[in-house]
Amino acid sequence: xxxxxxxxxxxxxxxxxxxxxxxxxxxxxxTGGRSTALLxxxxxxxxxxxxxxxxxxxxxxxxxxxxxxxxNMMMILVVGPPLEEKYGSxxxxxxxxLTALVSGLVQWLFFPHTAxxxxxxxxxxxxxxxxxxxxKDGYIPLTLILVLLLYVGGEIVDGxxxxxxxxQLTHIIGGICGAVLGLSMRR
Numbered sequence: 001x002x003x004x005x006x007x008x009x010x011x012x013x014x015x016x017x018x019x020x021x022x023x024x025x026x027x028x029x030x031t032g033g034r035s036t037a038l039l040x041x042x043x044x045x046x047x048x049x050x051x052x053x054x055x056x057x058x059x060x061x062x063x064x065x066x067x068x069x070x071x072n073m074m075m076i077l078v079v080g081p082p083l084e085e086k087y088g089s090x091x092x093x094x095x096x097x098l099t100a101l102v103s104g105l106v107q108w109l110f111f112p113h114t115a116x117x118x119x120x121x122x123x124x125x126x127x128x129x130x131x132x133x134x135x136k137d138g139y140i141p142l143t144l145i146l147v148l149l150l151y152v153g154g155e156i157v158d159g160x161x162x163x164x165x166x167x168q169l170t171h172i173i174g175g176i177c178g179a180v181l182g183l184s185m186r187r
Contacts, residue, residue: 011084075127
């Protein structure tokens, strides 16, 4: 019996996120960046601006360039599917939404002169969640400790030392959200 190979949409939240981000990137190129600024970046604006509210979450779909997009999506496409398989699509979508909302609100509240876009907070959330996935009762995985030291600790150092248009605070927020959500989802 001959077996046929078929493509499976195996991780709907992760794949849809990657495709929506690609759509936002292409739309940004086509509109000369106007759609990115209008919909896919979060920045201080009056609350009467009705697009302010969706931007609190949609900023994670926006990327400044193809290289920015690929850097985030490669990690999401590697780390995300096992998380979606372990926790389920709906909980992972909720984790993405909450991390986007928290990072968007922090950006809007505390950084009035800059804009934020990109999925790096989601990447850090997923990295920390994945290191918690193998946690057994009464044991803290050494991988979690190393991830926190290397990634989050590195972001704290970079935030103090560098001035590179990278939001280290967003990475830290993503890591914190990943730890809180990962621990709560384990229960």
